[in-house]
Amino acid sequence: MAERPEPSAREAYRAFRAIPTRWMDNDVYGHMNNVVHYSFFDTAVNGWLIDKRLLDIHESSEVGLVVETGCRYFSEIAFPDTVAAGLRVARIGTSSVRYEVGLFRNDETLAAAEGFFVHVYVDRKTRRPQPIAPALRAALEEIAS
Amino acid sequence: MAERPEPSAREAYRAFRAIPTRWMDNDVYGHMNNVVHYSFFDTAVNGWLIDKRLLDIHESSEVGLVVETGCRYFSEIAFPDTVAAGLRVARIGTSSVRYEVGLFRNDETLAAAEGFFVHVYVDRKTRRPQPIAPALRAALEEIAS
Amino acid sequence: MAERPEPSAREAYRAFRAIPTRWMDNDVYGHMNNVVHYSFFDTAVNGWLIDKRLLDIHESSEVGLVVETGCRYFSEIAFPDTVAAGLRVARIGTSSVRYEVGLFRNDETLAAAEGFFVHVYVDRKTRRPQPIAPALRAALEEIAS
Amino acid sequence: MAERPEPSAREAYRAFRAIPTRWMDNDVYGHMNNVVHYSFFDTAVNGWLIDKRLLDIHESSEVGLVVETGCRYFSEIAFPDTVAAGLRVARIGTSSVRYEVGLFRNDETLAAAEGFFVHVYVDRKTRRPQPIAPALRAALEEIAS
Numbered sequence: 001m002a003e004r005p006e007p008s009a010r011e012a013y014r015a016f017r018a019i020p021t022r023w024m025d026n027d028v029y030g031h032m033n034n035v036v037h038y039s040f041f042d043t044a045v046n047g048w049l050i051d052k053r054l055l056d057i058h059e060s061s062e063v064g065l066v067v068e069t070g071c072r073y074f075s076e077i078a079f080p081d082t083v084a085a086g087l088r089v090a091r092i093g094t095s096s097v098r099y100e101v102g103l104f105r106n107d108e109t110l111a112a113a114e115g116f117f118v119h120v121y122v123d124r125k126t127r128r129p130q131p132i133a134p135a136l137r138a139a140l141e142e143i144a145s
Numbered sequence: 146m147a148e149r150p151e152p153s154a155r156e157a158y159r160a161f162r163a164i165p166t167r168w169m170d171n172d173v174y175g176h177m178n179n180v181v182h183y184s185f186f187d188t189a190v191n192g193w194l195i196d197k198r199l200l201d202i203h204e205s206s207e208v209g210l211v212v213e214t215g216c217r218y219f220s221e222i223a224f225p226d227t228v229a230a231g232l233r234v235a236r237i238g239t240s241s242v243r244y245e246v247g248l249f250r251n252d253e254t255l256a257a258a259e260g261f262f263v264h265v266y267v268d269r270k271t272r273r274p275q276p277i278a279p280a281l282r283a284a285l286e287e288i289a290s
Numbered sequence: 291m292a293e294r295p296e297p298s299a300r301e302a303y304r305a306f307r308a309i310p311t312r313w314m315d316n317d318v319y320g321h322m323n324n325v326v327h328y329s330f331f332d333t334a335v336n337g338w339l340i341d342k343r344l345l346d347i348h349e350s351s352e353v354g355l356v357v358e359t360g361c362r363y364f365s366e367i368a369f370p371d372t373v374a375a376g377l378r379v380a381r382i383g384t385s386s387v388r389y390e391v392g393l394f395r396n397d398e399t400l401a402a403a404e405g406f407f408v409h410v411y412v413d414r415k416t417r418r419p420q421p422i423a424p425a426l427r428a429a430l431e432e433i434a435s
Numbered sequence: 436m437a438e439r440p441e442p443s444a445r446e447a448y449r450a451f452r453a454i455p456t457r458w459m460d461n462d463v464y465g466h467m468n469n470v471v472h473y474s475f476f477d478t479a480v481n482g483w484l485i486d487k488r489l490l491d492i493h494e495s496s497e498v499g500l501v502v503e504t505g506c507r508y509f510s511e512i513a514f515p516d517t518v519a520a521g522l523r524v525a526r527i528g529t530s531s532v533r534y535e536v537g538l539f540r541n542d543e544t545l546a547a548a549e550g551f552f553v554h555v556y557v558d559r560k561t562r563r564p565q566p567i568a569p570a571l572r573a574a575l576e577e578i579a580s
Contacts, residue, residue: 308455309455309457310453310454310455312454312474312475312477312478313474313477313478313481313482314474314477314478316492320492320493329457329458329459330457332457332458332459333457333458333459333514336458336514336515337458337514337515340514340515341515347461347465348465369478369481369482369485370482370485370486
């Protein structure tokens with residue numbers, strides 16, 4: 001409700017993943033419901049981690065807990081659009097990382113929505129914060145903004 | 146619970162659509178929840194209709210009501226798999242059509258799940274059955290099994 | 291597409307669970323999308339099992355794999371309706387059980403949709419069928435139709 | 436990533452809605468996926484508007500577009516928990532309103548998650564901002580924090 005931010009271009013992001021919309025993503029207004037954007041953030045972040053072999057859902061001793069997320073919506077997306085989800089890392093702390101994700105509709109050059117996603121790494125059992133592992137840190141730095 | 150049917154091969158289907166899985170599709174057992182398969186059927190059918198310009202969500206005077214659906218599950222699918230959803234038309238009635246959909250995991254040749262989806266065309270306002278329009282009927286016949 | 295079955299009354303079911311609809315359940319046509327019904331079946335069955343202490347998601351050595359599901363849709367449900375999901379057991383085999391679920395909209399006496407859900411019990415690791423445990427079998431018999 | 440905020444108590448919210456979790460809300464880690472929280476915000480806000488007869492999905496000439504959302508996660512929620520979603524209005528502008536929502540797990544007194552949801556009212560056809568209608572403004576003021 002302060003001055004309205006402007007959408008970024010694709011150049012502001014470092015790694016992309018194509019995510020086609022589904023019929024159910026549309027709500028009663030005929031566009032993608034605001035909740036679905038977060039499932040794209042989730043998919044962009046975890047998909048990148050899995051592709052880089054940095055996340056083993058079943059076996060890793062640390063898990064990334066999501067502690068904060070947010071999204072600004074600039075323009076609508078609707079089925080059957082395909083979204084290009086751009087990913088970058090905005091901040092790397094001792095145990096936490098802030099990812100930022102831009103959602104680009106089909107061939108559009110400006111983001112339809114932009115959001116963030118903060119992971120804190122914790123021990124799977126004790127749930128206490130753990131330092132980010134060196135291999136993960138190195139990969140995060142490669143897509144730092 | 147009768148004799149177990151066998152999964153079909155890709156040759157049994159006539160039109161394909163790639164549907165990547167999303168992180169949220171996985172349930173607590175680490176594979177795609179049984180509900181999500183139906184969102185793939187929905188997407189395969191409506192996506193095909195939209196691509197063929199046979200469905201106008203906002204303006205068409207007839208809408209396809211879903212009256213019955215079903216699915217048999219043969220093997221698991223999990224994020225980050227991409228599913229090829231194969232579509233065919235099994236029966237065309239006066240007002241209704243039975244679609245069948247096979248879900249193929251990544252490069253697998255046998256379906257991980259197969260289901261069906263019955264649409265009855267009704268008038269958008271009165272909700273009374275309407276004959277399937279000639280253009281739609283012609284397109285359905287092209288992917289009849 | 292054969293003769294159209296009629297919806298059952300609440301008396302046909304044995305255990306009920308209230309499931310309020312959510313905004314996102316509505317699709318572009320303004321009623322609950324056909325996929326969402328299956329998440330209600332899933333919730334009715336697993337909720338009953340957890341309430342009866344017959345399912346431990348993390349620790350049980352057997353898990354119920356879903357091998358077949360289906361649904362007939364009679365009339366629409368829409369947010370903000372609350373659904374009463376009625377559950378009964380239609381068949382108990384050596385390793386498998388067929389649940390049937392009726393979804394009743396608000397105070398309506400006839401089902402808006404009715405479906406089924408077949409679980410086969412398998413060993414969590416080997417995924418081979420296991421006999422239904424005696425305590426589970428006894429509970430299933432209490433809600434047999 | 437600044438100093439970690441503390442969860443609020445129920446007294447910080449003005450209107451409550453019970454939202455039971457569903458089986459599918461749980462992700463592979465066995466707790467409610469971070470995306471689902473937003474569907475609870477959506478449901479809390481739109482449910483309140485519908486209950487107050489301030490939203491007619493199909494007929495109203497203005498619609499509330501979601502322009503920004505966010506959530507902080509404090510502790511986990513898991514099926515079969517029931518969530519009490521508390522709602523308050525934090526700011527009312529000319530055309531926009533900022534709702535804040537707290538999600539309370541079962542009988543817990545501190546929020547498991549807290550978020551916000553900003554609606555801008557626009558004309559359904561032109562999508563240009565419209566002043567908030569007087570009846571809506573009066574209702575919003577009743578749940579202002």
